[in-house]
Amino acid sequence: MTTPSRRKAGEDAEVIVVGAGPAGSTAATYLARAGLDVLLLEKSKFPREKVCGDGLTPRGVKQLVDLGIDTREEAGWLHNRGLRVVGGGVTLELDWPDLATFPPYGVVRPRQDFDEMLARTAQQAGARLFEQTTVTGAITERGRVVGVTAKTGPDKREVTYRAPIVIGCDGVSARLALSVGIQKDDGKPMGVAVRRYYASPRTKDDYLESHLELWDRENDVLLPGYGWIFGMGDGTVNVGLGILSTSKAYGTTDYRALLKSWLDGTPEEWGFREENATGKIGGAALPMGLNRKPHYRDGLLLVGDAGGMVNPFNGEGIGYAMESARIAAECVVQALARTGPSRERALHGYPVRIEQALGSYFRMGNLFSRLIGHPTIMRTATKYGLPRKTLMKLVLKLLAGLYDPKDGDSFDRIITAATKLTPTA
Numbered sequence: 001m002t003t004p005s006r007r008k009a010g011e012d013a014e015v016i017v018v019g020a021g022p023a024g025s026t027a028a029t030y031l032a033r034a035g036l037d038v039l040l041l042e043k044s045k046f047p048r049e050k051v052c053g054d055g056l057t058p059r060g061v062k063q064l065v066d067l068g069i070d071t072r073e074e075a076g077w078l079h080n081r082g083l084r085v086v087g088g089g090v091t092l093e094l095d096w097p098d099l100a101t102f103p104p105y106g107v108v109r110p111r112q113d114f115d116e117m118l119a120r121t122a123q124q125a126g127a128r129l130f131e132q133t134t135v136t137g138a139i140t141e142r143g144r145v146v147g148v149t150a151k152t153g154p155d156k157r158e159v160t161y162r163a164p165i166v167i168g169c170d171g172v173s174a175r176l177a178l179s180v181g182i183q184k185d186d187g188k189p190m191g192v193a194v195r196r197y198y199a200s201p202r203t204k205d206d207y208l209e210s211h212l213e214l215w216d217r218e219n220d221v222l223l224p225g226y227g228w229i230f231g232m233g234d235g236t237v238n239v240g241l242g243i244l245s246t247s248k249a250y251g252t253t254d255y256r257a258l259l260k261s262w263l264d265g266t267p268e269e270w271g272f273r274e275e276n277a278t279g280k281i282g283g284a285a286l287p288m289g290l291n292r293k294p295h296y297r298d299g300l301l302l303v304g305d306a307g308g309m310v311n312p313f314n315g316e317g318i319g320y321a322m323e324s325a326r327i328a329a330e331c332v333v334q335a336l337a338r339t340g341p342s343r344e345r346a347l348h349g350y351p352v353r354i355e356q357a358l359g360s361y362f363r364m365g366n367l368f369s370r371l372i373g374h375p376t377i378m379r380t381a382t383k384y385g386l387p388r389k390t391l392m393k394l395v396l397k398l399l400a401g402l403y404d405p406k407d408g409d410s411f412d413r414i415i416t417a418a419t420k421l422t423p424t425a
Ligand SMILES: Cc1cc2nc3c(=O)[nH]c(=O)nc-3n(C[C@H](O)[C@H](O)[C@H](O)COP(=O)(O)OP(=O)(O)OC[C@H]3O[C@@H](n4cnc5c(N)ncnc54)[C@H](O)[C@@H]3O)c2cc1C
Pocket: 018, 019, 020, 021, 022, 023, 024, 041, 042, 043, 044, 050, 051, 052, 053, 054, 055, 056, 060, 133, 134, 135, 136, 169, 170, 171, 172, 173, 175, 193, 194, 195, 240, 282, 283, 284, 285, 286, 303, 304, 305, 306, 310, 315, 316, 317, 318, 319, 321
């Protein structure tokens, strides 16, 4: 039996998804699998580069598994077993916890390849992907978003696409949200991160490595953030650093120079020198702690970076983009099976579910980022916290959001209780 299209006259799709990063492709996949007619609009053409650390913790891997992606090593994924933390004169190897909710391994994969794989997954599910299509704003009618304006193709032809529901997955620029006046909340933390690839003998590593001592040498200040060294397994390493906006140095630091000065201090044999660089330094902002709300208003949902969904504890955003995309898709599927106020009620369920899934944990992250913005607190935490392995196991669970909210161990219960105690913003 074939289902008649539910698209109304004058509509180009039942749902328009703007941006085919992890958020957009995941949302489009779930929506298309539910039988909806989905238009996925992407400004670039795959394969395309995306500035990122390329690392997924088990939180991100869970999202891939949920989506039906084969994440076994046999399928070409480079697994890691935990995090190596370096700082305060100590090196600690902390394995990912073994939990009911998340797998015990993370993965590393270049975004150039990762994002295309997810976009093709959406296409295979039936979503129509239009590349080289830059959305310029929302079309609104009677206060409701009913489509988007865009420029498409090499000649940047002006076009419009219409649908009763639009999902903004256009990343940190959040152009679509801005076009309807949804601004970011400057009271929430932001991050800035830069990264570069180097040919390096450290390319194969069972651990993601993070360096907690990033010094602003000019002012002799320990910065709130960390440097990372992620072996890509293909002869190269992704090296970068991220800094939080909660320090005085934010906005005044030359991040590229900071990366260079950190890498110049690493052992020569690791290879992080100009002659081994395989590309340029790239950088971008990290919108954290749900810094752009409302996540739903008048036909427009915001998902992933467009909704400020980077974890303020650790700068991780891929897993959260995919998690929020899944929740958005579920709400949209329910909404499109209804009409009138009942449809609207289903759509308003999206911000409620995001709040339930991430709200209090991210709020605690916002507090954490404010605390470590004070150089003394950052220094004390690094000096006295790092040498204590048991404490660091708890810290890893907290920072990477890897705890079972129900039936977990004593650490999981501490974190769950702490999130409940975190005051609402
Ligand atoms: C240097 C750096 C390192 C990072 N490292 C990690 C890491 O190791 N692990 C991790 O989990 N997270 C990391 N992050 C964060 C992560 O990259 C983001 O959180 C994640 O990409 C968010 O996914 P998204 O789909 O919401 O947005 P994006 O990945 O930004 O995707 C947005 C998509 O929308 C498209 N687009 C934008 N504007 C328009 C428009 N107007 N019209 C049409 N299409 C548009 C873009 O081309 C893009 O394809 C890092 C970020 C940075 C900057």
